[in-house]
Amino acid sequence: MNRKVAIQVARYLGVLVCVAIVAFPIYWLFLMAFKTAEEVYAVPPVYFPAEIQFGSFKALFGASDDAKALVNSMIIATFTTVIAMVLGTMCAYSMVRFKTGGNHFAIWIMSQRMLPPIAIVFPLFLAFAFMEILDTFPSIIVVYVAFNLPFVIWMMRGYIEDIPISLEESARIDGCNRWQVLHKVVLPMSRSGIFATAVFTFVFTWNEFVFALVLTNKDIVTYPVQVTGYFAAQQTYWNSVGAMSILGTIPVFLAVVFFQRYLVRGISMGAIKE
Amino acid sequence: MNSTSIPVNQTNQSLLFSDRSFRYWLIAPAVLIILLVGLFPIIYSLVVSVQNITLFDQDYSWHGFIWYEDLWIDERFWESLWHTGLITIIALPVELILGLLLARMFLGDLKGKPIFIAILILPAVICPVVVGAMWRLMFDTRYGPITHILSWIANSPINITWVVDPNWVYPVILIAEIWQWFPFMFLILLAALSNVNTDLTDAAAIDGAGFWATFFRISLPAIWPVMFIAIMIRALDLVRIFDIVFVITKGGPGTLTETTPLYMYITGFHQFETSYTGAMVFSIIVLLSIIVVLALQRVEISR
Numbered sequence: 005m006n007r008k009v010a011i012q013v014a015r016y017l018g019v020l021v022c023v024a025i026v027a028f029p030i031y032w033l034f035l036m037a038f039k040t041a042e043e044v045y046a047v048p049p050v051y052f053p054a055e056i057q058f059g060s061f062k063a064l065f066g067a068s069d070d071a072k073a074l075v076n077s078m079i080i081a082t083f084t085t086v087i088a089m090v091l092g093t094m095c096a097y098s099m100v101r102f103k104t105g106g107n108h109f110a111i112w113i114m115s116q117r118m119l120p121p122i123a124i125v126f127p128l129f130l131a132f133a134f135m136e137i138l139d140t141f142p143s144i145i146v147v148y149v150a151f152n153l154p155f156v157i158w159m160m161r162g163y164i165e166d167i168p169i170s171l172e173e174s175a176r177i178d179g180c181n182r183w184q185v186l187h188k189v190v191l192p193m194s195r196s197g198i199f200a201t202a203v204f205t206f207v208f209t210w211n212e213f214v215f216a217l218v219l220t221n222k223d224i225v226t227y228p229v230q231v232t233g234y235f236a237a238q239q240t241y242w243n244s245v246g247a248m249s250i251l252g253t254i255p256v257f258l259a260v261v262f263f264q265r266y267l268v269r270g271i272s273m274g275a276i277k278e
Numbered sequence: 279m280n281s282t283s284i285p286v287n288q289t290n291q292s293l294l295f296s297d298r299s300f301r302y303w304l305i306a307p308a309v310l311i312i313l314l315v316g317l318f319p320i321i322y323s324l325v326v327s328v329q330n331i332t333l334f335d336q337d338y339s340w341h342g343f344i345w346y347e348d349l350w351i352d353e354r355f356w357e358s359l360w361h362t363g364l365i366t367i368i369a370l371p372v373e374l375i376l377g378l379l380l381a382r383m384f385l386g387d388l389k390g391k392p393i394f395i396a397i398l399i400l401p402a403v404i405c406p407v408v409v410g411a412m413w414r415l416m417f418d419t420r421y422g423p424i425t426h427i428l429s430w431i432a433n434s435p436i437n438i439t440w441v442v443d444p445n446w447v448y449p450v451i452l453i454a455e456i457w458q459w460f461p462f463m464f465l466i467l468l469a470a471l472s473n474v475n476t477d478l479t480d481a482a483a484i485d486g487a488g489f490w491a492t493f494f495r496i497s498l499p500a501i502w503p504v505m506f507i508a509i510m511i512r513a514l515d516l517v518r519i520f521d522i523v524f525v526i527t528k529g530g531p532g533t534l535t536e537t538t539p540l541y542m543y544i545t546g547f548h549q550f551e552t553s554y555t556g557a558m559v560f561s562i563i564v565l566l567s568i569i570v571v572l573a574l575q576r577v578e579i580s581r
Contacts, residue, residue, distance in 0.1 A: 015383050015388075016388075018379070018380070018383050019380070019383050019384065019388065019394060022376075022380050022398075023394050023397050023398065025457070026397055026398055026400065026401055026457070026461060027397050027400075029412045029413065029416050029457065030400055030401075030404070030412070032412070032415065032416060032423060033408070033411065033412040033415060036415070044421070045420075045421050046421060047420055047421050047426075048421075048426050049421050049422070049423050049426050051423070091307045091308040091311065092308060094304040094305070094307070094308065095304060095305045095307075095308035095309070097304060098300075098301040098302075098304035098305045099305070101301075102300075102301035104301045104302070104304075104305055105305070111571060111575065113312070114570075115567060115570050115571055116312050116316045118514055118566060118567075118570040119316060119563060119566070120517075120518040120539055120562065120563075120566065121518065121520075122518070122520055122539040122542050122543055123319070123323070123539075123542065123559040123562055123563055124315070124316065124319035124320075124559075125319075126319070126323070126542070126546040126547075126555055126556075126559060127318065127319035127322035127323055127326075127556075127559075128315070128318075128319055129546075129547075130322075130552070131318065131322070146311065146314070146315065147315055149311055150311045150312050150314065150315030150316060151315070153308050153311060153312055154312070157308065182300055207403055210405070211403075211404075211405040211406065211407075213405070213406060213407050213520070213521045213524075214520055214521070214539075218547065227405070228405045228406075228407040228408070228521075231405070231407050231408055231411060232407055232524075232525060235411075235525070240411075240414075240415075242415060245408075245411050245415075249404070249405075249408045249411070249412075252405060252408065253400075253403065253404050253405075253408070256403045257399070257400060257403050260399055260403050261396055261399065264399075268465075268469045276466070276469050276470055276473065276504055
């Protein structure tokens with residue numbers, strides 16, 4: 005019996021240590037947003053600031069207008085998610101129901117997701133510069149859509165496969181045309197899959213750095229690029245890094261926690277079925 | 279009865295599969311965009327890699343495979359591959375083992391489980407750039423808490439310039455990378471382990487199998503397909519590692535932590551060696567594609 009108690013104690017200790025190791029650095033970075041400049045660079049470091057400051061947040065919305073990066077990211081991630089979901093679901097439906105392209109097509113689609121962003125961004129940069137569409141919303145959204153489509157198709161394929169074909173057949177017999185079948189049967193039946201896939205697409209896009217670093221520079225700078233802007237040659241503006249990180253993490257964290265129960269399958273790219 | 283059921287079936291077939299163009303209309307936009315953004319860069323890289331385009335020269339004529347020969351003898355390129363490989367072969371197993379251990383600890387009743395899980399989700403949704411910044415701050419030589427805590431434990435001021443010291447820069451990068459992604463492994467593996475039929479593990483326990491025997495003989499084989507995918511996702515992310523290294527060291531000190539993606543970025547965007555970058559991009563894409571297609575075929579077969 006003693007041994008069982010010891011195992012339980014060890015288990016709780018292990019879990020708590022892991023959670024603390026995960027939580028502390030986040031606490032530490034986020035704390036920067038609420039410290040004064042003196043406290044940020046204080047030696048020894050200040051673990052609990054004397055007073056909570058909100059100046060860093062005010063600065064983001066003030067003269068520097070850095071919070072615009074969050075708006076840019078929101079626009080880019082939202083449009084990317086919607087477009088990729090619509091096109092990807094259509095494609096996945098065709099692949100499942102009509103076996104369009106077969107297995108080779110599916111593998112080709114997925115292999116596109118594996119291309120290193122840094123490799124494809126260089127030619128894209130030159131092409132966009134030539135066409136003078138660098139640093140514009142449509143150009144980066146197209147890139148993100150293309151980059152997320154394979155994942156959306158791969159995921160939605162799995163969800164659509166689970167819809168019994170008999171449902172679609174009855175809808176057809178009842179007089180629905182093809183688009184109505186998609187709209188009235190397939191979409192409602194794969195709702196949880198659509199949520200999960202959309203959340204992942206949104207998070208990928210929101211946090212993506214390489215494409216954003218190269219393809220945006222002034223007008224539509226995104227949130228990760230904005231964060232790297234605070235690393236100056238002489239010093240780092242940790243107040244701003246902290247404040248920006250908090251504002252940038254909240255949307256994705258809320259989305260993930262809110263849709264948590266749908267996400268298990270998505271995180272393993274469909275390998276775990278609920 | 280029999281004679282009527284067969285025509286119904288045939289009608290369904292014709293209803294669903296009659297309009298041949300419909301299915302191609304469905305895939306057309308997706309394929310078009312993927313081709314536009316995915317295929318163009320590969321072709322472009324291939325074309326410029328056999329031309330002579332550098333910062334000083336804009337020669338679009340056939341230049342042979344000189345850039346590939348240069349790449350073959352470029353020590354910096356081979357070293358960058360080695361750095362990338364080093365990070366991958368250390369981070370991947372550590373993430374996997376930590377994730378597996380933690381997942382095993384979370385199996386069964388645990389007070390506060392939802393809160394713990396919510397905290398453990400955080401690293402996976404935080405932007406890698408922010409994670410890089412976070413660990414740069416944690417390891418700051420002067421005002422970083424790690425320096426402070428270690429000095430306190432050692433009871434004497436320690437003076438390590440973490441991200442500049444050749445002995446310590448890799449541990450810092452690895453800690454940041456592992457910290458961000460072992461919770462991801464944990465989440466996948468916990469979901470997979472929770473799906474393992476407890477009847478089997480209970481039966482094994484009753485038959486006298488020990489904890490480890492049960493784990494290795496029953497749980498591990500049951501979660502293997504999921505684990506394989508998780509390992510593949512992470513391996514592919516790791517060989518593309520850019521964000522965290524970019525923020526923590528930018529490849530420094532010198533080129534000691536320069537990964538291949540970082541080297542491509544520097545040749546392309548700092549040195550403007552268009553042709554040379556093209557040759558590197560094309561070589562890497564070919565190499566990765568072969569590996570990915572082979573791995574995906576395995577998954578597809580097991581699906």
